Amino acid sequence: MVSTLKRIVVVGNGIAGLTAADSLRAGGFDGELTMVGAETRPAYSRPALSKALLRSDTDLTSHELPPPDHGATELLGRTAVGLDADRRVLTLDDGTELEYDGLVIASGSRARRLGTGSDELVLRTLDDALALREKLSSRPDVVIVGGGPLGMEAASGALEAGCRVTVVTNEPPLERQLGPYLSSHITAAATARGLTLIITPGARVVDQDGRSRVELADGTIIDGEILLSAVGDIPNTEWLEGSGLADGGPLAVDSRGRLRPEIVAAGDVAAFPLAGANVRSPIWHSAIEQARVAAGALLHGDAAPELQAQPYFWTELFDLNIRVAGRTPLVGEPELVDGALDGPALLRWRHDDGTAAAVSVNYRIPIPRLRKLCD
Template structure:
C-alpha cells in the first residue's frame, strides 16, 4: 500500500497500537485510523492488577506512546463490518471506509453470573473502581487461580485484606508446573491467603450480609467477602463480525501470517490460530499480541515480516507475594529442572527445563527473584542444556 490510502485498526489495544507502529516502521505513509471503545488513550494492561490496583503507580503511567500522525478515535465501538463496501460501522452511527483493515478488538472479562455489578478486572476503569472498593473492605475473595487472580490476591493481601482464592483446579499448576506453583502457594499462605479448590465448579452468589459469595454448584459456601472479584479468563470481542463472512472459531480465524482475507489481518487476544491436531485456539497474552502485530502489519503491506508468530521464544512474567517470576519458553515446564544459579530455599533461583518432547526443541527457563536479563533468559530456554549460567 502506498500513501494516500487508509488502514483502519479496530481496537485501541496493545496489539492494535503495536500493529499501527509496525505499519509505519515498514514504510506505510498513508492514513492510519485507530478505533477504540474506551475514552482513555491506549494503555498497557499488565500493570492494572499490580501497581495501579495497589496505588503504587500513577494511573497515567499505563498509557502507551503513539505516533502523532495516527488518527485515534475513542469512545466508539465497531458494530458491523461490510467487507463488500469495505466499511466499518460504528456505535455512533458513523461509518469509516478502509483499504486495509486490522482486527484487534481483543477480549473482555468472562463472567460467572448475569449480575450487572459483578466485579472483574480488565480495563483501567475496572482497576480504579476496584481500588476504591478495596478502601472500605476487610475481606476479599477472588474467583480464579491464574496469573490475574493471584496478582489481584497478592495486591489485596499487601493492602492488609483477608484474602481467599477459589478455583475448580489446582491454582497455577497448568501454567507454572508443580514446582513453581508450589513456591507461589507457599508464599501466598505466608501472606495469609487461603486457597480453596472446588472441582465441581464455582458460582457467584449473593450474601445476606451486604456482600457477595463464591459457592459450589450445590450451593455450599466457598468464600464470603466484602468484595468478590471474578478472574476466570476472557471472551473474544467478535460479535461485530458476525454476518460479515469472516471465519470465526473461538475468535477470528487467522493463518500463520495473521491473514484473515486479502485486505484484512488480525492480531492479539481476538485471534484464533490453528494448533496441534488442527485445533484452533487463542493465546491471550501480551507477548503473542506483540508478535502478531509485526506479522500482521507486514502481511497487510505485502512485506516479509521480521518474525512469524511462534518463531521466537515466548516470554512471560508475574509478580506475586514478593516473588518476581519471569519465564521463557514452553509452559508449563516439563519434568525436573536443573538449578543454574541461586537457591530454591532462598527463593532466588534460575532454573532450566529440557524440551517437553525430550528432543532439541525449546525448553523452559525461569528466574525467580534472580537477576538475569530477558534476552539471556530466552537464550537459556532455547538451549536448556547449557549449564554455564548467565553471562
Template sequence: MSDLERIVVVGASLAGLRAAQAIRDEGFTGDLSLVGAEPHLPYNRPPLSKNVLTGDDDVTLPGDDRLGATWVGGRRAVRLATTERTVVLDDGRELPYDGLVIATGARPRRLPEDQMALAGVHVLRTIDDAKALRSALREEPGQVVVVGGGFIGGEVASTVRALGKDVTLIDSRELPMDGVVGETVAGWLAAHHRRNGVELISGLRVTALEPKATDATRVGAVRLSDGRSIPADLVVAALGVEPDTDWLDGSGLELDGGVRTDARLFALGESRIVAAGDVVRWPHGLFEDELVRIEHWANANEQGTLAGRNLLRGPADAEPYAAVPGLGTRVHGVRVQWAGFPRLADQSMIVAGSVEDSKFAVAFARRGTLVGAATVAFPRELNRLRAAIASAEAVPVSA
C-alpha cells in the first residue's frame, strides 16, 4: 500500500521478526517499530525444551540487526485503537501506525495461581522460563512430574530422562497427542515413553498441587482425579497454550480462538492489519476453508513472511496462505512428524513401515481425499505425504 509510512509489529518472536524482515525486503523505507513483551531480542523457541535445558543457550535468530527498526523491548501492548490507528503500551505510550502486524503469539495455560506460586512449579514458554527450569533440574530433585503430554510436555519428559532424572508424565487424554497425530502414532508414543523409563499416567486430570509436609512453600505432590497423590519435587505445567489476544478486547477485531483473518491474513474487515503465527485463525483453502490455528515454528516462519509481504502489497494484490503445515518433535531420540490436519480425517491407514519396527507412516483421509499424515522415524515419507496433501490426492496412498 503506497500510503504506508509507519508500520508497527506487535510481537517480537519468530512471526514478528519474519514479518518485519519481509516488510523491509519489499522495499519499505518508512518507520518500522517492533514491540516485544520480553526484554530479549527475537530468539528461537524450539531449543527451549531441549538444548537449553541441557546447557546450550544458543537460541539466536539472525537478521534483526538489518531491520533498521525501532526496538521496543520489555513492553506489552495493552490496547488497540483501530479508529485512531494507535497501539497503547503498558507504560502508557501510544504508537501510531498506518499498517499493523499482530504477532503476539500464545501464552501458556496455567494452574491456579496459588498453586503456581509454590516453589518448584514451572512453565516453559520463554528463555527465562527455560533457564529457571534448568537451574531447578540441576538441584537434582528426586521426582519430576510433567503435567500435560503434548508437544512441550513430551519433549520436557524426554529431556529430563536424558538427564538421568525420574519423571512422571500425566496426561488427561488416554493417549498422548492422539488429537494431533492420531491413535496409531499416539499409541506408539505412549509405549515409547514407557520404554524409556517415563512413568506415563493417562486419562486422569490433575485436581491440585499439594505442598510439602515439611515446607508449605514448596510443592510436594500432585493430586489426581482418581484421588491418588503423586510425589513431586518439581512440577512442569505443560498444559498447552492459548492465543494472546486479551489486549485486543474492545478493538473491534473479531476474536474467536485467535485473531480471525481472511485467507490472506488480513484481520476481518481491515485492510491495514494483518496477523501471523500462533495468534491467527484463518480459513485454509486446501481444507474447504476449515478455520485453523497452528502453534509451531515452521508456520510462524512462513506465515510471518507472507503477512508482512501482504501488508505492503495491500488486499488486492495479496496472496492467500495455503501452505500445508509440516510439524515435528523429537522424543527420546526418535523423530515424530505430522503434516496437514489429521484431526479432520474420517479414516486412517498405515501406508509404509510398521509399528513393530518403530518406523512407519500413517495417512489420514476425509471423504477419500488425503488431509493429513503422521510418521515415526520416517521423514522421507512425511515429505512425500505432505506433497500429496497439497495435491489433494485420493487414498489409498502408497509408496
C-alpha cells in the first residue's frame, strides 16, 4: 500500500501531527509530505505551558521540542478551511488547494470559554502562556474557573509567582480525572500553600461594568484582577463542515484512527473506540500513540496494528509531581508499593475488572517500570 501514496498532507502541527509525520517517514513513506499548521511556531510542548513556563524563575525554553527531521514542507500560519473528501482536495485560508492521496487530521482542540469578554483568559497556546506569565509578574489577584489539571496547575504557578489565587470549581480538584484519594492529596497541598478553593455548582462568567467576573449560583461575585477559565476544550472540526466527516463533535475513528481508508485522525480532535463507545483522550501520550497508529493505518491499512491504549498522564503542581500509568479515575484506597503515604510514594490501585493503575508521587521511577506495575 505504501507505493500507492505519493502525497500525504497533515493538518495540524501539534504533537499528533508531528508524530504522524515522523511515523510516516519511519514507516517508509518517502513521497511528498506537507504539514499545514495554523500556529506560526514550530511544534512545541503544550504541557510545559501550565508548568515550568509559568514560573518566572525558569527560562523560556521548557516548551521547546527538537527540530523536526521529517523533511515535510511546512505551511505554518496557514489554516485548512475546507475539505472535498471525494475529490481529495484540501483548501487553505489563502485559497491554496492541496491534493492528497493520504490525509492526517490532527487539528487538535481549543480552549472552551464561559463568557464573551476578551479579558477572560484561557491557556491553550504558547502565546496564551506568555501573556499569562507576563500578567502574573505584577502579582495580581487571580480567579481561576475550573479545578481540573489545567486550572490547578495554573493556580500552582500563579501562587508561586506571588499572586493571591482563588479556584472556583464544581467538584473537588482533579477528582473526576484521578479519583478522591489523589484529589484530597492535591487539595491539601494546594490549601497549605494558600489557595482559596470554592467548590460549588453553577458558577458562570458574567459581564459586569464591562469586565468579566465570576458569579456563583447564589449571586456572589468573586472578584479578581485576572480571570482564567480552564473548563475544557473543544475539538477543532468546524473546517470539516460539509465534508461528510464531521457531525459537530470529535471525529469518531476506527481502532486504527481511520475515517476513510485514506483519511485518518489522531490526538485531541479524535475519538477512538473504547469499551463500546468512541471517546476522546485529550492527553499528550494518547496523542502520540494514536498518531503512530494512524500513520501505520494510512500506510498499511488493515495490516497495521490497532490502538492498544496504554494510558499515561502526569501533572506537576504544589510541589507534587504525580505520574499515572493505567486507567483512571482511581477509586478507593491505594496499596503502598514503596515509600511513605506522607512522602515520596509509589502506589497501586486495583480496578474491579482486574486491571491495575500505578502512581508515583514525588517518586523517581522510569515510565516503563511504572507501567510494569500495572501488570
